[in-house]
Amino acid sequence: MTSEKAVRHILGISGGKDSAALAIYLKEKGINPNIEYFFLDTGVELPEVYTFIDKMEAYLDAEIIKLGSENSFEDHLKMQVKMFQHENFLPSPIARWCTKVMKIQPLEKFMGNDNVVSYIGIRADEKRIGYVAKQGSNVTPVYPFKEDGIVRDDVFRILRETVGIPEYYKWRSRSGCYFCFFQRRDEWIGLHEHHPGLFKQAMAFEKIDPETGKKYTWVEGETLKELLARKDEILAKKPEHNPNISWQEAIIEDIDNDEYDDQACMICSL
Numbered sequence: 001m002t003s004e005k006a007v008r009h010i011l012g013i014s015g016g017k018d019s020a021a022l023a024i025y026l027k028e029k030g031i032n033p034n035i036e037y038f039f040l041d042t043g044v045e046l047p048e049v050y051t052f053i054d055k056m057e058a059y060l061d062a063e064i065i066k067l068g069s070e071n072s073f074e075d076h077l078k079m080q081v082k083m084f085q086h087e088n089f090l091p092s093p094i095a096r097w098c099t100k101v102m103k104i105q106p107l108e109k110f111m112g113n114d115n116v117v118s119y120i121g122i123r124a125d126e127k128r129i130g131y132v133a134k135q136g137s138n139v140t141p142v143y144p145f146k147e148d149g150i151v152r153d154d155v156f157r158i159l160r161e162t163v164g165i166p167e168y169y170k171w172r173s174r175s176g177c178y179f180c181f182f183q184r185r186d187e188w189i190g191l192h193e194h195h196p197g198l199f200k201q202a203m204a205f206e207k208i209d210p211e212t213g214k215k216y217t218w219v220e221g222e223t224l225k226e227l228l229a230r231k232d233e234i235l236a237k238k239p240e241h242n243p244n245i246s247w248q249e250a251i252i253e254d255i256d257n258d259e260y261d262d263q264a265c266m267i268c269s270l
């Protein structure tokens with residue numbers, strides 16, 4: 001007699017607001033208590049993300065499995081440089097190897113060939129589709145927020161009433177690696193203010209070719225040193241903060257204006 005393999009139910013918690021709110025929402029509703037929670041850990045996430053993941057683990061009273069690459073970011077960078085014979089090969093929106101090797105590959109290994117139902121925190125007020133599994137794979141995505149009409153305000157309410165809003169939202173609009181190239185210039189300034197050591201580490205990855213003068217930078221066209229020198233100019237362009245609203249409300253407004261929303265990967269910051 002052949003025994004059919006049980007369907008696995010998984011939910012990725014990125015450290016961002018939507019996936020966290022989804023995990024809480026499903027738990028409160030008592031939907032699929034056997035969900036396997038996972039966190040794709042690049043090893044270079046913001047410290048606030050790790051704190052938030054611990055908080056979520058305590059609230060859910062369940063393990064959040066940490067999945068990651070066997071190699072560090074530095075090792076991957078060296079491999080990319082060698083493979084493509086570049087002077088430097090920092091990931092960027094058009095050379096997005098970081099997501100592939102540090103998140104998608106570990107996730108695919110975790111799912112294997114199992115039949116998987118994957119819960120995705122895309123809201124009813126979003127158009128994005130999220131991570132799409134390979135054709136013919138056994139992954140079925142489900143979108144409870146879309147089905148139940150849950151929108152951004154609901155997500156913030158769910159978090160406020162439970163684990164709170166992740167601390168990094170005070171200065172950055174999404175989770176992910178501390179050096180993520182999707183962050184805005186004012187967020188780089190935020191990184192410098194909140195984590196000067198990490199800003200310095202990000203600077204150390206940049207290079208200028210001494211012969212050609214070509215810059216290999218996180219932000220197109222300028223090094224982080226140059227960006228920091230323009231701090232006042234960059235911050236002057238930030239929308240004015242309204243002192244009558246809390247930082248959480250200010251952030252909700254800020255996310256509304258997020259120019260990178262369509263580019264940033266759901267797998268990284270959902």
Ligand code: SF4
Pocket residue numbers: 042091098099102103175176177179180181182265268
């Ligand atoms: S958060 Fe940014 S740097 Fe990190 S894997 Fe995702 S896209 Fe790459």
